[in-house]
Amino acid sequence: MRRPASIFSVFLFLCLLEPPARAGAEDLTVEIDATAIPVRVIPAEALGAALDGGQKGDIDRVYHPASVKEMASVPFHRVTYRLRTELSGEVWHWSADGTWSDPGHSQGYWVSNVKAEKPIRVSYGFRLPRRGNTHDQANQDGFSRLSDGDPAGFWKSNPYLDQHFTGEDNAANPQWVLINFEKRTRIGGLRILWADPYATEYEVQYFDGGLAKYYNTLKGRWRTFQNGKIVGGTGGDVLLPLSDTPVETYYLRILLKKSSGTAAAGSTDIRDGLGFAIRELYAGELDAKGNLSDRIVHAADGSTQTKMLTSSTDPWHRATDRDENVEQPGLDLIMQSALTHGKDVLVPTGVLYDTPENAAAEISFLKARGYDIRQIEIGEEPDGQYVTPEHYGALFIQFADAIRKANPEAVAGGPSLVQGGGDFRSEVEGWDNVPGSAGERPWMKRFLSYLIARKRSSVFGFFSFEWYPFDDLCKDEPSKQLMDHPDLVDAAFKRFEDYGVSRQIPWIITEYGYSSFSGQPEVELPAALLNAEVVARFLMRGVKTAHLFSIEPNSLVKGLQECETWGNQMALQTGPNGKVSWHLPTYYGAKLYGGEWFGEPSGLHRLYPARLAGGLASQIGLTAYALQRPDNRWSLLILNKEPARSPTVAVTIKDAELREKSWLGPHEVFQYSPRQYEWQPNGGAGHPKFSRPPARWQTPGGSPLALVLPPMSLTVVRDLHKPD
Secondary structure, three states: OOOOOOHHHHHHHHHHHOOOOOOOOOEEEEEEEOOOOOEEEOHHHHEEEEEOOEOOOHHHHHOOHHHHHHHHOOOOOEEEEOOHHHHOOOEEEOOOOEEEEEHHHOEEEEEEOOOOOOOOOEEEEEOOOOOOOOOOOOOOOOOOOOOOOOOOOOEEOOHHHOHHHHOOOHHHOOEEEEEEEEEEEEEOEEEEEEOOOOEEEEEEEEEEEOOOOOHHHOOEEEEEEEEEEEEOOOOOEEEEEOOOOOEEEEEEEEEEEEEOOOOOOOOOOHHHHOOOEEEEEEEEEEOOOOOEEEOOOOOOOOOOOOEEEEOOOOOOEEHHHEEEEEEEEOHHHHHOOHHHOOOOEEEEEOOOOOOHHHHHHHHHHHHHHOOOOOEEEEOOOOOOOOOOHHHHHHHHHHHHHHHHHHOOOOEEEEEEEHHHOOOOOOEOOHHHOOOOOOOOOEHHHHHHHHHHHOOOHHHOOOEEEEEOOOOOOOOOOHHHHHHHHHHHHHHHHHHHHHHOOOOOOOEEEEEEOOOOOOOHHHHOHHHHHHHHHHHHHHHHOOOOEEEEOOOOOEOOEEOOOOOOOEEOOOOEEEOOOOOEEEEOHHHHHHHHHHHHHOOOOOOOEEEEOEEEEOOOHHHOOEEEEEEEOOOOOEEEEEEEOOOOOOOEEEEEEEOOOOOEEEOEOOEEEEEEOOOOEEEEOEOEOOEEEEEOOOEEEEOOOOOEOOEEOOOOEEEEEEEOOOOO
């Protein structure tokens, strides 16, 4: 006997085959300008995914065959490999097989083996015992050696930034140490316990300005203390009376200009004597007898020690420094994965905490393995790690030259600019007004100026940046943020062009998503809407490839901001067993714009301008993006960011004679809206209340399109009529 259909099955049937009922809301028109010069796009080149490192056990979980099958079902054909070790402030041993510069003690500077024979499934980061920064950009579980209370250890700057390697006077782009007291502190004296090499000329400064959330949003100026200029330094234990009257400040800085060039006794590696090294810092007021009341908290704990920030860190380390909690997927694992779809992979090299020799060995290894590698991204997020752009430029040249020698066909690029998003924190303010900056504040402009001044612009083969437009998840409702998003994209392009980034080289988004912080919008429909517009609008602007950062199976996390809710950048949510349990809006959104809006992945598509017309067009949060597929059929992507309105749209196309004609059916419609998805918040146990694929139906032939757009929805309309 046939069983009666359940209420759910009837509802699902209607969702898949029938258009939503008209809501009687505003009538609008989407106008496609087919007379414009189109932007040519091949989806297999333009749509990509980002694969990152993780924590202990993540590689086995993420790259389980069942998980790989789920990830590979996202219709993206490009892959960029992200380097979590670089954000962790660690050296990347891309292979466990390699050599130390001091092999007798299994320490020094590491180079992985070009001829590694065993397949590399997992690789690791190694902590830096000469670390300068209290905080890193990944795990936040390290600490600075400048305020750890252990004079036996020390911070040391990167020897590859010494004039021995750069060919430039160290004073032109000084190394620096910044002390963040986090509250106004009276400073009249500074004690420096030097290591080798020490500074023979340096300058001690205080910040005349307020406290800021981010270092590169400081408002104010650095001012040198009354007695802050030191010439003829001899190292050792030095107590400096900086001023007759103590100064109140949040920040203290030491500019290191000239080095002693000395190394510890017994050293035979020239790198040990390059740069600057300090064992411990003490700062505060001096009493009448010259005794220092130290205001620095010393602890081998990043959460309690006084915060330190340094211009660079020496990549010297030991075999015992391996960080078991940071894993990178092995190069062989990535290259042989179904996720690459047989395409070349954009691979990274370390730069801030690595050596040119290790980077060159990585590229030689990939070439020897026969992997198709064309683009090499040097480092990751140097601006987000507060690296001076001139220092990054000096390292970039050295690493690019080493890579080119290893593989003359490789193209080096970067910098994976983290501040590509909406708030433009890369507009460097007072934190970095040092000699050599020439008064130019934007980070990217200064980096390019550095290359130009040295006639080395040709080594910069592509421009990469990240796009997380909404740092502040507390500020606005998601619908308001989504409505602001097109203007943020347009502003980004104008700024990048103003910075001098050439349009003659590829522009690549190496990561995109709703926010780099955690929140509920990332697991709801706004994530799908945002991601679709990132791809559509940036491709219209000429970006070559956009890589989605979230196809790996993941779980919920709670952010650090007070108003941050549970969320994560993810397309696939895992259950308690670590297996994929739910497909989220990021997944279905990617399937919609990547697989239904676009057509044949290897075919040439043409993007055309589309605009909204009608009496209330300027007041409604709709955007539309039109393309012609390789068979000349039209395909339209419409995003409704309104939280409540359900407008009805028609579509007209302006033809070669500038006449507008209705877009007659039949049409195939795909729609993703609250009918298909709802989130059930429950702290760390939150999950979808229901999650279904986009609805799908056809419109009658020979009649104009009249389509109702539900609130917070993505709609793709495809022409089923074959053009003449």
